[in-house]
Amino acid sequence: MQPIGHAPAISSSDSWLALSIGNSRLHWAQFTGNDLQHTWNTPHFSATDAQQCLASLTPNAPLYIASVVPQQSQLWQAYPSAHVITLEQVLLQGLYPTLGIDRALAVWGAIDTVGSPVLLIDAGTALTLTGAAGDRLVGGAILPGLRLQFQSLNQATAALPDMGTANLTVQHPLPPRWAANTADAIASGILYTLLAGLQAFVDDWWQQFPDSPVMLRGGDSDRLHSYLTAYAPALARQITIEPNLIFWGMRKVRGERLKDEG
Numbered sequence: 001m002q003p004i005g006h007a008p009a010i011s012s013s014d015s016w017l018a019l020s021i022g023n024s025r026l027h028w029a030q031f032t033g034n035d036l037q038h039t040w041n042t043p044h045f046s047a048t049d050a051q052q053c054l055a056s057l058t059p060n061a062p063l064y065i066a067s068v069v070p071q072q073s074q075l076w077q078a079y080p081s082a083h084v085i086t087l088e089q090v091l092l093q094g095l096y097p098t099l100g101i102d103r104a105l106a107v108w109g110a111i112d113t114v115g116s117p118v119l120l121i122d123a124g125t126a127l128t129l130t131g132a133a134g135d136r137l138v139g140g141a142i143l144p145g146l147r148l149q150f151q152s153l154n155q156a157t158a159a160l161p162d163m164g165t166a167n168l169t170v171q172h173p174l175p176p177r178w179a180a181n182t183a184d185a186i187a188s189g190i191l192y193t194l195l196a197g198l199q200a201f202v203d204d205w206w207q208q209f210p211d212s213p214v215m216l217r218g219g220d221s222d223r224l225h226s227y228l229t230a231y232a233p234a235l236a237r238q239i240t241i242e243p244n245l246i247f248w249g250m251r252k253v254r255g256e257r258l259k260d261e262g
């Protein structure tokens with residue numbers, strides 16, 4: 001087991017850790033003050049592994065946690081300097097109570113990076129769109145993520161294979177739309193529908209907010225961006241990949257908290 005991934009020893013008194021808990025895995029970052037030093041991902045932890053990990057952390061180094069998986073966050077809350085981020089700490093208007101904290105933080109981080117309005121596409125376990133204008137959430141959408149779409153066909157049918165997404169390479173990013181074998185037919189159905197859907201969402205966003213930046217994050221960002229480049233190159237050029245948006249949101253939460261503490 002990797003203890004806590006590749007976390008370097010925390011030396012500075014201004015060091016802190018950010019942990020974003022997604023449905024597929026854990027996303028970690030180490031900061032010194034406002035400077036991001038290092039990021040890495042790990043699988044979800046068992047209770048025993050998490051305890052071992054916590055014991056290895058420098059005492060009192062703050063651990064900021066943003067989680068959409070309650071069972072996993074419970075494991076890390078045992079750490080005395082854990083600080084679990086809630087929606088109240090995201091200073092945006094119009095957040096609804098069940099909104100995912102990952103979406104709220106990432107869109108807040110996106111505003112911090114490119115301003116507002118902004119549309120965020122998060123290509124993770126679930127694929128989400130989250131739009132904000134001014135300091136207000138406009139709204140968004142949730143659909144199964146890329147890997148989940150392939151997995152669900154395999155799980156709910158007798159004859160469809162588990163293709164994962166590994167065999168969909170960047171060199172040959174899109175299958176023929178009118179496919180003549182099962183693997184291509186699945187890839188065609190999922191990819192052309194997803195790409196057309198994303199294009200429709202972004203076009204609608206631009207009707208409301210012309211020239212708004214569009215940001216992309218999540219484990220499938222690179223793959224999705226390469227598909228988009230093949231499908232709609234002009235659109236792809238206007239979408240910026242920024243893997244660290246949740247961490248920028250967490251950094252803002254920490255900043256506000258330090259301000260409050262004076």
Ligand SMILES: Nc1ncnc2c1ncn2[C@@H]1O[C@H](COP(=O)(O)OP(=O)(O)O)[C@@H](O)[C@H]1O
Nearest residue numbers: 022023024025123124125145146147218219220
């Ligand atoms: N090592 C990996 N483990 C899990 N998913 C991965 C990995 N590398 C890429 N992915 C892709 O990332 C997606 C999950 O995105 P990610 O942002 O890591 O998830 P979450 O934040 O929801 O836990 C999956 O659809 C999968 O295709």
Ligand SMILES: CC(C)(COP(=O)(O)O)[C@@H](O)C(=O)NCCC(=O)O
Nearest residue numbers: 022023024068098099100124125126
């Ligand atoms: C939509 C999500 C499952 C995405 O999770 P992820 O893919 O990042 O693991 C998560 O943001 C969530 O549980 N949201 C709650 C519902 C909502 O945002 O409206």
Ligand SMILES: [K+]
Nearest residue numbers: 122124125126
């Ligand atoms: K997501």
